[in-house]
Amino acid sequence: MKKLNKSTQKLITTLAVIVVLYIVMSIMDGTGNLSSLMSGLLVPVCAYSLVAVGLNLCVGYLGELSLGHAGFMCVGAFTSAFFSKLFQDSIPDVPRFILALVIGTLMAALFGFLIAIPVLRLSGDYLAIVTLAFGEIIKNVINVLYVGVDSNGLHFSIKDQMSLGMEPTGKMLVNGAQGITGTPRQSTFTIAVLLLIIALIVTHNFVNSRTGRAVKAIRDNQIAAETVGLPVTKYKLVAFTISAAIAGVGGVLYAHNINSLTATTNNFGYNMSIMILVYVVLGGIGNFSGSVIAAVVLTMLPEMLRGLSTYRMLIYSIVLIVLMLFNWAPAILKWREEHGITTAAIVGKFKKTKEVR
Amino acid sequence: MGFLTYLVNGLSLGSVYALIALGYTMVYGIAKMLNFAHGDVIMIGAYVVFMCMSNSGMPAVVSIVISIVCCTALGMIIEKIAYKPLRKATNLAVLITAIGVSYFLQNMALMIFGSNPVSFTSVINWEGLSFADGALKITGNAIVTIITCVVIMIVLMWFVKNTKPGQAMRAVSEDKDAAVLMGINVNATISLTFAIGSGLAAIAGALLCSSYPSLTPYTGSMPGIKAFTAAVFGGIGSIPGALVGGLLLGIIEILARAYISSQLADAIVFAVLIIVLLVKPTGILGKQIKEKV
Amino acid sequence: MSLLEVTNLGISFGGLRAVDEFNLTIEQGELYGLIGPNGAGKTTVFNMLTGIYQPTDGKIFLDGKDITGKKTAEINKAGIARTFQNIRLFGDQSVLDNVKIGLHNSFDYGTATGIFRLPKYFNVEKAMDEKALEILSVFGLDKEADVLASNLPYGKQRELEIARALATNPKLLLLDEPAAGMNPNETKDLMNTIALIRKEFGVTILLIEHDMKLVSGICEKLTVLNFGRVLSQGQTTDVLNDPEVIKAYLGE
Amino acid sequence: MLKVEDLVVNYGVIQALKGISFEVNEGEVIALIGANGAGKTTTLQTISGMLTPTSGKVLLEGTDITKVPGHKIVSMGMAHVPEGRRVFAGLTVLENLKMGAYTRSNKSEIADAFERVYESFPRLKERQNQLAGTLSGGEQQMLAMGRALMSQPRIVLMDEPSMGLSPIYVEEIFNIIESISKAGTTVLLVEQNAKKALAIADRAYVLETGNIVLSGDATTLLNDNSIKKAYLGE
Amino acid sequence: GDNSASTGSSENVDTSGELTWKIGGIGPTTGGAAQYGQGVMNAIQIAVDEVNAAGGINGYQVAFNFQDDEADPQKAVNAYNTLKDWGMQILEGTVTSGACAAVSAETYNDRIFQVTPSASSTSVTEGHDNTFQICFSDPNQGTVSADYIAENGLGNKIGIIYDSSDPYSTGVYQNFATEAANVGLEIVATEAFTADSKTDFTTQLQKCKDAEADLLFLPFYYTEGSIVLTQANKMGYEPTMFGVDGFDGLLGVENFDVSLAEGVYLLTPFAADAEDEATQSFVSKYEEQYGGTPNQFAADAYDGIYILKEALESANLTPEASNEEICEALIAAIQEVNYDGLTGEGMTWNAAGEVSKSPKAVIIQDGGYVSVQ
Numbered sequence A: 001m002k003k004l005n006k007s008t009q010k011l012i013t014t015l016a017v018i019v020v021l022y023i024v025m026s027i028m029d030g031t032g033n034l035s036s037l038m039s040g041l042l043v044p045v046c047a048y049s050l051v052a053v054g055l056n057l058c059v060g061y062l063g064e065l066s067l068g069h070a071g072f073m074c075v076g077a078f079t080s081a082f083f084s085k086l087f088q089d090s091i092p093d094v095p096r097f098i099l100a101l102v103i104g105t106l107m108a109a110l111f112g113f114l115i116a117i118p119v120l121r122l123s124g125d126y127l128a129i130v131t132l133a134f135g136e137i138i139k140n141v142i143n144v145l146y147v148g149v150d151s152n153g154l155h156f157s158i159k160d161q162m163s164l165g166m167e168p169t170g171k172m173l174v175n176g177a178q179g180i181t182g183t184p185r186q187s188t189f190t191i192a193v194l195l196l197i198i199a200l201i202v203t204h205n206f207v208n209s210r211t212g213r214a215v216k217a218i219r220d221n222q223i224a225a226e227t228v229g230l231p232v233t234k235y236k237l238v239a240f241t242i243s244a245a246i247a248g249v250g251g252v253l254y255a256h257n258i259n260s261l262t263a264t265t266n267n268f269g270y271n272m273s274i275m276i277l278v279y280v281v282l283g284g285i286g287n288f289s290g291s292v293i294a295a296v297v298l299t300m301l302p303e304m305l306r307g308l309s310t311y312r313m314l315i316y317s318i319v320l321i322v323l324m325l326f327n328w329a330p331a332i333l334k335w336r337e338e339h340g341i342t343t344a345a346i347v348g349k350f351k352k353t354k355e356v357r
Numbered sequence B: 001m002g003f004l005t006y007l008v009n010g011l012s013l014g015s016v017y018a019l020i021a022l023g024y025t026m027v028y029g030i031a032k033m034l035n036f037a038h039g040d041v042i043m044i045g046a047y048v049v050f051m052c053m054s055n056s057g058m059p060a061v062v063s064i065v066i067s068i069v070c071c072t073a074l075g076m077i078i079e080k081i082a083y084k085p086l087r088k089a090t091n092l093a094v095l096i097t098a099i100g101v102s103y104f105l106q107n108m109a110l111m112i113f114g115s116n117p118v119s120f121t122s123v124i125n126w127e128g129l130s131f132a133d134g135a136l137k138i139t140g141n142a143i144v145t146i147i148t149c150v151v152i153m154i155v156l157m158w159f160v161k162n163t164k165p166g167q168a169m170r171a172v173s174e175d176k177d178a179a180v181l182m183g184i185n186v187n188a189t190i191s192l193t194f195a196i197g198s199g200l201a202a203i204a205g206a207l208l209c210s211s212y213p214s215l216t217p218y219t220g221s222m223p224g225i226k227a228f229t230a231a232v233f234g235g236i237g238s239i240p241g242a243l244v245g246g247l248l249l250g251i252i253e254i255l256a257r258a259y260i261s262s263q264l265a266d267a268i269v270f271a272v273l274i275i276v277l278l279v280k281p282t283g284i285l286g287k288q289i290k291e292k293v
Numbered sequence C: 001m002s003l004l005e006v007t008n009l010g011i012s013f014g015g016l017r018a019v020d021e022f023n024l025t026i027e028q029g030e031l032y033g034l035i036g037p038n039g040a041g042k043t044t045v046f047n048m049l050t051g052i053y054q055p056t057d058g059k060i061f062l063d064g065k066d067i068t069g070k071k072t073a074e075i076n077k078a079g080i081a082r083t084f085q086n087i088r089l090f091g092d093q094s095v096l097d098n099v100k101i102g103l104h105n106s107f108d109y110g111t112a113t114g115i116f117r118l119p120k121y122f123n124v125e126k127a128m129d130e131k132a133l134e135i136l137s138v139f140g141l142d143k144e145a146d147v148l149a150s151n152l153p154y155g156k157q158r159e160l161e162i163a164r165a166l167a168t169n170p171k172l173l174l175l176d177e178p179a180a181g182m183n184p185n186e187t188k189d190l191m192n193t194i195a196l197i198r199k200e201f202g203v204t205i206l207l208i209e210h211d212m213k214l215v216s217g218i219c220e221k222l223t224v225l226n227f228g229r230v231l232s233q234g235q236t237t238d239v240l241n242d243p244e245v246i247k248a249y250l251g252e
Numbered sequence D: 001m002l003k004v005e006d007l008v009v010n011y012g013v014i015q016a017l018k019g020i021s022f023e024v025n026e027g028e029v030i031a032l033i034g035a036n037g038a039g040k041t042t043t044l045q046t047i048s049g050m051l052t053p054t055s056g057k058v059l060l061e062g063t064d065i066t067k068v069p070g071h072k073i074v075s076m077g078m079a080h081v082p083e084g085r086r087v088f089a090g091l092t093v094l095e096n097l098k099m100g101a102y103t104r105s106n107k108s109e110i111a112d113a114f115e116r117v118y119e120s121f122p123r124l125k126e127r128q129n130q131l132a133g134t135l136s137g138g139e140q141q142m143l144a145m146g147r148a149l150m151s152q153p154r155i156v157l158m159d160e161p162s163m164g165l166s167p168i169y170v171e172e173i174f175n176i177i178e179s180i181s182k183a184g185t186t187v188l189l190v191e192q193n194a195k196k197a198l199a200i201a202d203r204a205y206v207l208e209t210g211n212i213v214l215s216g217d218a219t220t221l222l223n224d225n226s227i228k229k230a231y232l233g234e
Numbered sequence E: 001g002d003n004s005a006s007t008g009s010s011e012n013v014d015t016s017g018e019l020t021w022k023i024g025g026i027g028p029t030t031g032g033a034a035q036y037g038q039g040v041m042n043a044i045q046i047a048v049d050e051v052n053a054a055g056g057i058n059g060y061q062v063a064f065n066f067q068d069d070e071a072d073p074q075k076a077v078n079a080y081n082t083l084k085d086w087g088m089q090i091l092e093g094t095v096t097s098g099a100c101a102a103v104s105a106e107t108y109n110d111r112i113f114q115v116t117p118s119a120s121s122t123s124v125t126e127g128h129d130n131t132f133q134i135c136f137s138d139p140n141q142g143t144v145s146a147d148y149i150a151e152n153g154l155g156n157k158i159g160i161i162y163d164s165s166d167p168y169s170t171g172v173y174q175n176f177a178t179e180a181a182n183v184g185l186e187i188v189a190t191e192a193f194t195a196d197s198k199t200d201f202t203t204q205l206q207k208c209k210d211a212e213a214d215l216l217f218l219p220f221y222y223t224e225g226s227i228v229l230t231q232a233n234k235m236g237y238e239p240t241m242f243g244v245d246g247f248d249g250l251l252g253v254e255n256f257d258v259s260l261a262e263g264v265y266l267l268t269p270f271a272a273d274a275e276d277e278a279t280q281s282f283v284s285k286y287e288e289q290y291g292g293t294p295n296q297f298a299a300d301a302y303d304g305i306y307i308l309k310e311a312l313e314s315a316n317l318t319p320e321a322s323n324e325e326i327c328e329a330l331i332a333a334i335q336e337v338n339y340d341g342l343t344g345e346g347m348t349w350n351a352a353g354e355v356s357k358s359p360k361a362v363i364i365q366d367g368g369y370v371s372v373q
């Protein structure tokens, strides 16, 4: 009971901080006191945070390393953007966005589920490579996917625009490597924060529920979990699907915040998957609030370093290594404990609990 | 003849993957970490060869030896600074640090060598073999790469199986604490592993860029990922697996491009990978250890 | 009808016939011992009974129902729970949660109920907590409910593993060397605990043990395995006086 | 031969050893007994360098080895049969034994050691090529013991070597301990089977929650009433 | 090697006190496309320095600030916002098409005038009245190439290799293929590669060779171009090679065996070895300050500043004007500009943002460009 309270407390603190930050940011933005850079980063940061929270569910609680979460983000982004583009003129903004959100999330969940069925039979690095492979397949297929619409309806091709055979007046929805251009800009900071809060609550409640306990048991010792009668495959599927769905939400936000949605290695390929993994590990495996903090810090960092010009990415990489050592090296952790430089002291109340070992 | 040509192309691409994968597998097998910076060490190795050969006019062999020395030192330094402090932390932490190191090497190279590609002079001067009146050509690069690969594989297997340091590596890979109780210096062993892996990276760099001659600070990252895939494909941790995985990956990639779709070749390669892993969950030559209860 | 009936069970690993023509009948409520030299195949028998290994030959009936080849989780639902020779707890979770995971199938609410924290969630969780604490108190572990399982001393971990197994409400409980690593006093306590849980939970128990004090002290019947085959079977005192058993296993 | 002075070991906030001191003389068999969680394993691990103490000293033949890395301690002639066996699961029995002889290089000595181990544990010889991870519990215990003996140590630390062994092998293990002791090896033995341990030991220390509460001649302790009650189950 | 990376300073005019023009630039200076972004950054810097030395624009000095986008749309938007915070009034960027499409939507909303030196996709300008291209657009390049090949009878059987993961490459390819059909060119092989496999072209080349293609249309960048040429040479395959503007820079690849490029056609508005004074001066300054030969990206970028200058001067603007005023005035003014630059003579712009300049088809001979108009 006590432990449950502790983790709930932590969630409440996290949410409180987020809400306060939200209010401060909104006021600053509204009064023009927020720089364009910061204001432009609000939504992407939330989107990355969401994907990181989703991945953390997979890495921290299911105990499986996924290098393909950007793939689920990609699915969420493209399906929702496609929907929004297709019905741009026929459904009013609000219901269309809600529908797009639902569709993006469900599609990511569906892909998560379909991938999970075969993939979860594997373990460890084999699972990692298969998820990576999946992400790359998605990216590759989207890059050669051409969809257009004209008075005859939808046209698809995985070759090029010409083979769509569209009328000249037709509209391109997905244009291969150019992706989707002109998705309505509907992701607002408010929506993003709201979704992030929901995701944090959902994941928190999930890992502290009967199913979540079972998922953790499977992570800790699969054979023992089987001998106490847990349907291992089912729960792995459930956890992986939820994890993919949350990543999909991040994708929806991302897609509706940018005019040019393309699938490249950097934004939806393994580079992004790895970046998200960096957030998860740096923020603490199993620590959802930590993921959010790490996502915020690491998204901001290279932007803040812009003044350093060409040294920017070099410094960034050094900071990343140092942060990792600072947060994970046993010797440094011991030293920090002795000198009271704990995570708690650094980031206020965001402290690691026992369950996050 | 078409098929044979593609097969040969696949083999030569695959042999480069295999060569890189050997380094990956070496480090993974012993230190149990995915060294995502391996591809970037390869890039550094290639630059060193380039500087020696094209800028200073040294002979290819000397350049490669210098590059091996540099990369070995680099690998050991990286290990000492970035990985060793995390020895007792979760494997994921080291994985992330390796990513940091990868960024670092790329950006360092960007500062030093600039962003413009340089055209790499092949370290091999031999034209290669030509069959059926030139209809089927096997380049010297390909032949040398494949032979290098096989030789390295055999030497590594022999080394791990029959020498004391090799034995120590196997013990360390199984259980670091228990290895200490055997009198094995775990730190030295892991450092040696990195030294060997990085030395191989230098050779891989030279041969990679000999076959695919454009060198930029980012040259190592994609082959690195592909080789990682190849290593898993063959059964990660297995030395012959790296060779088999690399070769197969190259062949599949080329055949997919040749016969199915050049646009979707990447997707097809990964799809085949997924299917193979579903049938053989520990890769082609990976040993499947069932946990004894 | 007997609770457990095993006929002609056999398994091979490569060329090694680890268990061969193994027969065993256990009646409801018995406390049965399985002993034998190291490597005789005892743990392997447990692994086959719980579906971790698939037997190459033979049949296993629990309560008359054929459970041969079933999945581990299903076998547990059918009524067999076990502990392991090398302790397998959910180390990163609290003692209480370890038992609650054992209770997983006895209490029900769906994933969505958990995520949205519907009233049912609170009711069921409360009931699970109570039940878990009740089971823990049998072992005197209720005071340590919040401790991480991996931080418990060895002996307590063994007891927690038994508690977790009991939480699945089994008909048959398999214990693999429960006294290993315990000193004679701790073993004595364990013997009392085993007797107690048998009474309180009405389970039938099959245990593997090398500690003859425990075996002769609480087992009613014994089967001795040697090289994968049954060497002797019957009442404890008879078996322990069997010269073959003395020669192959007990020594002296 | 081995001297432990005021050893304190912490696991985070938990103090597992609260400043223990004891001594093991050349050729002795010393038993270390105590209840679950008393700190026996911690003691052995600290001596062999697997753990670093917060304070205190470990001296091996007069040299301070407190800060010496574990692998060097082993090459100084110490072997450790660890708790939980710790065999190399993915290596065969033969390879595991070879690992045991890692610090040795004399081929004929190694061959001798093989012979002796196989003689004591014929089962290991039968299973030379089986992966250690698939051995039964008792077989693994034999292997752990055999592996430690392969280095022909001058002092060996044993953490519950009889655990999981059948009665015949329990006898056998104690016979082996006696025989290696006769051959001049010093033994520091942790055992739950205190009766047997005390029977072959020269002296013994009793550990209780991180403190040594009693020590003395093994036979005296064997007849000590409080010991009988607490650890011998009588 | 060249060390332009370390010498590229992105902001070197002190902006204290006096009113200045604030021109921003965006492009990749790190990541796989860094060579293109750095070229643009360096060239703009040269142009800005020249303009300032000559008294600025309408009497005001120019401050220049270049931000890295790693060729990623999101990062490009971040870079753009950074520039906005700096007070940017006009943007010259971004370098790559995908990133540029994301940024031009932002400048459109914010009413900031934008010229792009090298983002040639139509998605950059489509629906954005404030965005103008200095380079040829994809349709333009594709169409002109097909026409040129047909008119001059350069090839009968055409093979195409393009980067299916790159908007620029696919854009040019598609327009080329469409126009090829119109002018009756026979395409015998269409092969793709992606960003993930852009070092091995043997298969694509083999397939073109098997299809007996005698001309290869290669709409991608010179980094890959140099490999294609090397590998084709190794195979003993010698079709006519036809690249577009991305191929410019080929001869500047360090250590590249330029004899392999003999006879390669490319469509570039710029030749670094041109004899005219403007080009000579630019090239020598570039080589001196940054090392290496500037390519067409750099030349377009350099022109961009002068085009802005001309438009600003003709609209008679001062930095006191608001961004919106500048934007609206420049939209009108640039359509009136007729500019002779490094990359073309008589360049004009239409309302769609497209440049009209005559693309120069050049052929590489004796390690240099020879105009074949």
Ligand SMILES: Nc1ncnc2c1ncn2[C@@H]1O[C@H](COP(=O)(O)OP(=O)(O)OP(=O)(O)O)[C@@H](O)[C@H]1O
Pocket: B290, B292, C013, C016, C018, C036, C037, C038, C039, C040, C041, C042, C043, C044, C045, C085, D134, D135, D136, D137, D138, D139, D164
């Ligand atoms: N997966 C496996 N592969 C190969 N051999 C195995 C495997 N599992 C068990 N064995 C062998 O089968 C035999 C029986 O093993 P088992 O673990 O059942 O013995 P046990 O009777 O429980 O012995 P102990 O008392 O030592 O625990 C042993 O010789 C063991 O080496």
Ligand SMILES: Nc1ncnc2c1ncn2[C@@H]1O[C@H](COP(=O)(O)OP(=O)(O)OP(=O)(O)O)[C@@H](O)[C@H]1O
Pocket: C151, C152, C153, C154, C155, C181, D011, D014, D015, D016, D034, D035, D036, D037, D038, D039, D040, D041, D042, D043, D083
């Ligand atoms: N890794 C660890 N982290 C935290 N506490 C530990 C750890 N290992 C041991 N302890 C604690 O230290 C104390 C001493 O443990 P130790 O393993 O030395 O006991 P032991 O005497 O060997 O017991 P046993 O008979 O169970 O083997 C115990 O209270 C134990 O819970």
Ligand SMILES: [Mg+2]
Pocket: C042, C043, C044, C085, D136, D137, D138
């Ligand atoms: Mg057993």
Ligand SMILES: [Mg+2]
Pocket: D040, D041, D042, D083, D159
């Ligand atoms: Mg112990």
